[in-house]
Amino acid sequence: MQPELISRITTLSHQMTERRERFLADLIRIRSYTGQEGPAVERTLAELRAIGCDEVWTDSAGNALGRIGHGPRIILYDAHLDTNEVADERAWPHPPLEPVVEGDAMFGLGASDCKGGVAAIVYGAAVIREIIRNGAMAGGSHPPLRLDDFSVVVMGATLEEDAEGFALRSLVERDGLRPEVVLLAEATDLTLRRGQRGRCEVRVRVEGRAAHASQPHLGENAILKMLPVIAALEAMNAGLPVDPIFGRGNQVVTMIEGPHTPNSVPAWCEVTLDRRLVPGETPEGVLAGIRAVVEPLGATAAIPDQPVLTHTGLRLDGPAFYPGWLLAEEHPLLAAGQDTCRALWGRPAAMDVWRFSTDGTYSAGAAGIPTLGFGPQEEQYVHAANDQVSLTKLRTAAAWYALFPFVYATLTPLPPSPCQGEGELSRFPQR
Ligand SMILES: [Zn+2]
Numbered sequence: 001m002q003p004e005l006i007s008r009i010t011t012l013s014h015q016m017t018e019r020r021e022r023f024l025a026d027l028i029r030i031r032s033y034t035g036q037e038g039p040a041v042e043r044t045l046a047e048l049r050a051i052g053c054d055e056v057w058t059d060s061a062g063n064a065l066g067r068i069g070h071g072p073r074i075i076l077y078d079a080h081l082d083t084n085e086v087a088d089e090r091a092w093p094h095p096p097l098e099p100v101v102e103g104d105a106m107f108g109l110g111a112s113d114c115k116g117g118v119a120a121i122v123y124g125a126a127v128i129r130e131i132i133r134n135g136a137m138a139g140g141s142h143p144p145l146r147l148d149d150f151s152v153v154v155m156g157a158t159l160e161e162d163a164e165g166f167a168l169r170s171l172v173e174r175d176g177l178r179p180e181v182v183l184l185a186e187a188t189d190l191t192l193r194r195g196q197r198g199r200c201e202v203r204v205r206v207e208g209r210a211a212h213a214s215q216p217h218l219g220e221n222a223i224l225k226m227l228p229v230i231a232a233l234e235a236m237n238a239g240l241p242v243d244p245i246f247g248r249g250n251q252v253v254t255m256i257e258g259p260h261t262p263n264s265v266p267a268w269c270e271v272t273l274d275r276r277l278v279p280g281e282t283p284e285g286v287l288a289g290i291r292a293v294v295e296p297l298g299a300t301a302a303i304p305d306q307p308v309l310t311h312t313g314l315r316l317d318g319p320a321f322y323p324g325w326l327l328a329e330e331h332p333l334l335a336a337g338q339d340t341c342r343a344l345w346g347r348p349a350a351m352d353v354w355r356f357s358t359d360g361t362y363s364a365g366a367a368g369i370p371t372l373g374f375g376p377q378e379e380q381y382v383h384a385a386n387d388q389v390s391l392t393k394l395r396t397a398a399a400w401y402a403l404f405p406f407v408y409a410t411l412t413p414l415p416p417s418p419c420q421g422e423g424e425l426s427r428f429p430q431r
Helices: 003-015 017-029 038-050 111-138 166-174 222-239 283-297 332-345 360-366 391-411
Strands: 055-058 064-068 073-080 100-102 105-107 150-157 181-184 192-196 198-207 250-257 268-277 299-302 351-354 371-374 388-390
Touching (some): 003 017, 003 391, 017 111, 017 391, 038 064, 038 150, 064 111, 073 111, 073 391, 105 391, 111 150, 111 391, 150 391, 166 360, 181 360, 192 332, 198 222, 198 283, 222 250, 222 268, 222 283, 222 299, 283 299, 332 371, 371 391, 388 391
Parallel strands (some): 073 181, 192 351
Antiparallel strands (some): 055 064, 064 150, 105 388, 192 371, 250 268
């Protein structure tokens, strides 16, 4: 990469510090629980206009979107605007919705998950905007910095905390945006993440027969019938698929329900199973394995629908199945990520996979769109009362997002092949 480009990016990222941090502080002030992202989306749209995006819009799921450039090859930057809910405000060092800067860190709800990421990608785009504008004005004194074939689309995403991937699915399948690659600005502490385990929810149910509790022999107790089923589900752990990168999948019974009638023999009992998946597992495969174990014990198993309502009033309910994914080590997207790190810092970044689930479950796991994670936030502060992001790392990440498209454009004159998606676009039609 041209040293001149690197130094312009670094300088611009420094110059935009005040605007970038004011934007992050504003986002922290806005409460944006899942499904209630409207005001945070509006604030993000205003910032996308202010940095000079060529187009600013919202899609049907109410994601905030801004585009720089007019090329057909779309690089999508995704960071979500919704936050986890505060459990106990008294445990927080500062009020959650009050952005407080102490030393190098800005504290506040969502700073690390994922509003720091939103500020990083929006201000990465802001730097790109300036470079393209000034590059055009400089007119031929150096090889042109052009992204003619490309558009960079910045997405302030919704719904991630409760239903990761659903809002991105809607953008791709309902509204027709087809990114060539997706970058996720979730917490990576300036390192790269190239995959995640998946997860799914399974409901396992047994039927009994109700009777008055004073004469239990007249009924069939569904809770007692469930006992061996729970034991069998737990015993399955030893035989779940193993992946060389992610280790073994696991499953745990997390909830149990029955009729709320203390003086009756329960007529039904249902448990919820949280299953963690390795890449390659499918809904059919997961269900077949569980049914083989529980059906002989008289139980049924199903993957329930996750209820999802966007802040725009659209229902996006769909199966609670979130596939895992892994970007191949030799994929050009990963090479571009590493080259961006080398160009900025003179060395490659550490590379790992995420423990938690992200919008990549759709982009890479379901749709096979090559996906890579990079963000300034640190995992230790995610969903924690000392939620914070380093402002120096935020500036560094913005510079990374500014440089990335130029590196990617150089490395991939032609679009690379899709990654190994574990499902297909059509596996879960939207309703
Ligand atoms: Zn997140």
